[in-house]
Amino acid sequence: GESVGLHLPTLSVQEGDxxxxxxxxxxxxxxxxxxxxxxxxxxxxxxxxxRSNMDKRQxxxxxxxxxxxxxxxxxxxxxxxxxxxxxxxxxxxEYGNKxxxxxxxxxxxxx
Amino acid sequence: xxxxxxxxxFQVLKTGQSMTLQxxxxxxxxxxxxxxxxxxxxxxxxxYSVGAGITDQGEVPNGYNVSRSTxxxxxxxxxxxxxxxxxxxxCASSYLGTGVGEQYFGPGTRLTVT
Numbered sequence: 001g002e003s004v005g006l007h008l009p010t011l012s013v014q015e016g017d018x019x020x021x022x023x024x025x026x027x028x029x030x031x032x033x034x035x036x037x038x039x040x041x042x043x044x045x046x047x048x049x050x051r052s053n054m055d056k057r058q059x060x061x062x063x064x065x066x067x068x069x070x071x072x073x074x075x076x077x078x079x080x081x082x083x084x085x086x087x088x089x090x091x092x093x094e095y096g097n098k099x100x101x102x103x104x105x106x107x108x109x110x111x
Numbered sequence: 112x113x114x115x116x117x118x119x120x121f122q123v124l125k126t127g128q129s130m131t132l133q134x135x136x137x138x139x140x141x142x143x144x145x146x147x148x149x150x151x152x153x154x155x156x157x158x159y160s161v162g163a164g165i166t167d168q169g170e171v172p173n174g175y176n177v178s179r180s181t182x183x184x185x186x187x188x189x190x191x192x193x194x195x196x197x198x199x200x201x202c203a204s205s206y207l208g209t210g211v212g213e214q215y216f217g218p219g220t221r222l223t224v225t
């Protein structure tokens with residue numbers, strides 16, 4: 001696949017452990033925040049989103065936390081599996097406007 | 112549904128050549144967009160469209176043109192290719208609704224300009 005993410009921060013976790021991927025955002029006016037997963041050689045895939053009026057949202061094995069005070073977003077993955085190895089991007093957007101993506105974090109799962 | 116399709120998968124151009132990257136979606140999405148992705152960086156928005164006949168510029172529009180004559184298609188044209196346009200290009204689509212967060216991405220086109 002393409003060599004994206006050569007200089008991205010990397011998080012290495014043991015299979016079965018929980019993963020926490022962090023993201024700092026810049027626009028205090030953003031209405032919603034999204035996490036995407038990108039596997040090697042593929043396009044990004046939507047994981048979960050959260051509106052600015054919420055501070056937590058849970059999905060299947062994933063939880064997103066939003067702290068607007070410090071403009072911080074995190075993605076927690078429970079019981080991390082080898083298939084979770086990918087680059088993870090956060091993105092922010094305003095209603096009726098475009099998304100702005102962060103640089104990404106590489107997640108490596110060790111078996 | 113095929114989702115979002117992009118052609119070609121790979122392309123090599125010489126400096127100064129022009130070409131069109133094709134993007135189509137069969138989900139009746141109003142919103143379509145083009146991003147480029149360079150090594151070590153996130154996706155940067157080139158152009159986007161909120162419906163047929165409506166396009167607007169993103170973060171990095173210079174050197175690219177788009178048009179949206181139908182809901183399904185959103186081609187990206189490189190007017191005069193430059194080495195700085197070597198990148199992976201992704202097309203995405205979504206419903207407008209209350210945001211464009213849940214975008215569906217195509218598989219990408221890897222473009223090399225020599």
